[in-house]
Amino acid sequence: MKYFLIALASAVIASQALLAAETPASDPYQGIAQYVFGGSRADITAIEAEIRKTPVEQYPAIEQRLLNVLKDPAATVDGRRFVCRLLGMVGSAKSVPALAELLSHEQLAHPARMALEPMADPSAGAALRAAMPKLKGKLLAGVITSLGMRRDNEAVPAIARAALDGDPAVADAAIRALGFIGTVEAARELGTLAGRVPEGLQRFVAQAQVICAGRLLEAGRTADAAAIYKALYVPQQSAAIRLAAFQGLVATSQGADALKLVVDSLQSGDAHMRAATLAAVAGGTKELKTTLVAQLPSLADEAQLAIIPVLADQTDVSVRQSLLRIISASRNAAVRSAALEGLITQGEAGDVPMLINMASDEKSADAAAARKVLERMSRSGVDEALIALVQKESGTSVATGIAVLAARRTSAALPVFAKLARSADARVAVEAIKALEVMGGDADLPALAELIVTTADAAVRDAAEAAASAICSRATDRAACSGAMLAALRKAGTTAARSALLRVLPRVRDEASLLAVKAAAADKEADVRDAAIRALADWPELSAAPHLVELARTADQRYAVLALRGYLRLAAAAKNLPAGDRVGMYRTALELAQRPEEKKQALAGLADVPSVEALGVLRKYAADAALAQDAMNAIVRLSKNVGIINSRQVLAVLNEIKAMTPPQEVMTQIDAAIRELEKGSQADGYIIGWLLAGPYMQEGKDGAALFDVAFDPEKPAAAAKAAWQPIAAAKIGSGAYAVELNKTPMAGSNRVAYFRTTLTSPTAQDAVLHIGSDDGVKVWLNGQVVHSNNATRAMSPGQDKVKVRLRQGENTLLVKLTQGGGEWALCVRICSPDGRPLDNVSVGVQE
Structure with a gap:
């Protein structure tokens, strides 16, 4: 629930408390006469509302009532001040004398003249003038x-x-x-x-x-x-005044005079004056701009560099012809580049051939600038001119045109790209295929696959492979990708083609492609076999894991290492896999690894699996002299992830490896980890360590309706089936600790989550749970419901106080948290009956 509900509730309470005070008097005009700053504004608001709904022709009645208040000697100064403001809205010549009398009043002069100032009637000005001598x-x-x-x-x-x-x-x-x-x-x-x-x-x-x-x-x-x-x-004048005066002179000058002012300034060494000149030109008349455009090619280089960008951005004059003259005649590369850039806005479709020639000339200093212009030209007809050019020209200019069309994302050129991908000119074909790599779709895959199979040109084949890989990576129809690639693979007659197609298949990612790669891993051709094994090692999904394990067991060492590294990459990427399964993958890798490099990689990966099982595996390898330091480092890292949940097991392992007298650097890290864990899974009574299950949802039910729906974690017979993962509360602004689920991957609307932890008490004792929740919360202690509040609210620490009885030893605490929408958070603190943190209770959830 949104946190603003707190503020909303406060506002409602305040408005109810002040309702009488904010009710206008029966006659708001009498009420405003008694207004004192800081009091109720209800009468002022009532008159303002009356003004808003009253036609202008009926203002005189309101004006008269306000004047009566203004002239009332018993009216307060604050009230008359507001009357002046209101007369500024409805006043006419009739109000002028009364307002004029106040121009010498120490407290009311300002509001009175503010009422007179906007009045259109000449009498208002006369009153102000008449007051001056006084x-x-x-x-x-x-x-x-x-x-x-x-x-x-x-x-x-x-x-x-x-x-x-x-x-x-x-x-x-x-x-x-x-x-x-x-x-x-x-x-x-x-x-x-x-x-x-x-x-x-x-x-x-x-x-x-x-x-x-x-x-x-x-x-x-x-x-x-x-x-x-x-x-x-x-x-003699300041720089600011001179700049303003100069801009004014430019604006008031004509023809040659204005041009001379501008040119002299542009060619001066004064950067401030130059900036003022450019601003004057941008805001100047069309006549001034036209004059400048005509003289542009004859200006000095420095002046051209300054003025070209300004003129090129103007929409009321055409600069194109002057820019083209500069491009063809200037010997200054920077000036030519500026003129070329001006064609981005000023250039036309007719300029495309010239620009293509420039962009295609590898020896030209202007090639890059021309290419940039072509990619960004904004006038209509440019795309059409480029498409026409690449279909009728040949050689480098066609390749450049294709690259430009791809950079412009010109979808109308896709059929042309597909046609030119089969060009006999390898340069053209490669560029067209590169364009398909950027813009192509599923429909282009059969032709690309065919190219891979049929071309004898390695550059064309490599480009087609890259294009097919890119399209398959972004495609939503895996079947289309798979069909095209596997059909081509079946008829490919060369090692190069088969290898290229195999390298594409990891981007397809379907089962048929995986089986094809697995089969090719046993091919009699060494290069094909190599490509297949590397494709398998590069496979992005867990479905390849069993095949990689098989290869790691049976292949020669070079490929066994490659397969094992691919397997370890999958294990590291499988963040959503249950922790036990990920630990199993790393166990397998450790068993298969023959070299210390892969074993160390597996140990480092285990440090990222939040599981006590991972801790046990690492503890075993801490006794291996060759791997001890890596295992110990991994244990320290893992302790930060799981220690708050499984503090007893983690502390035991940390103390065990400490007794092994590791290197000083590792010892320092172990000591720091132990100190952190000894603080426990609570801080000032706030429970930090939890196990979390969820989210749980049910079609058609919102968060409040889910409150009474029993999901597995609250069913004794089904609780074991729930998938629990560790989570820690974090410190929030108030100093409390809360789990904010809306900031986790579980975030969403209309769902519930469950939290579980274990409270260990040295003796049977009374306690109070201070609970804050967003939204509803239900609490079980040792299987019994001790609290139930199906609320829709923002979380605030200690919203609910729940008296409980802890038994000696372990007590299981289970919390259900509902979510309607927006923020979603839980905060639990365990205290003694007198409100102090219950420090003798330890929190240590065990998986």
């Missing part, structure tokens, strides 16, 4: 800011005077406001101020001039804007 300090600065946001040109003279105010906050607000107003008059005043304000405000004037020029440009006053940009583009 205000000073932050109140005056606020009114000036609002006039700037309104772009009130009538206020320009008064704002200009305020820009010389001795209060820096007022002066700063005035300068910025002139910039936002952005009229010719505001620009004139800013120009005058530039030489009059203190040095500390000069940069604010320059910033305001940039903004003002932008407003003028938007209004079509290009000449006025250009004059400002020109005045700012001087060394």
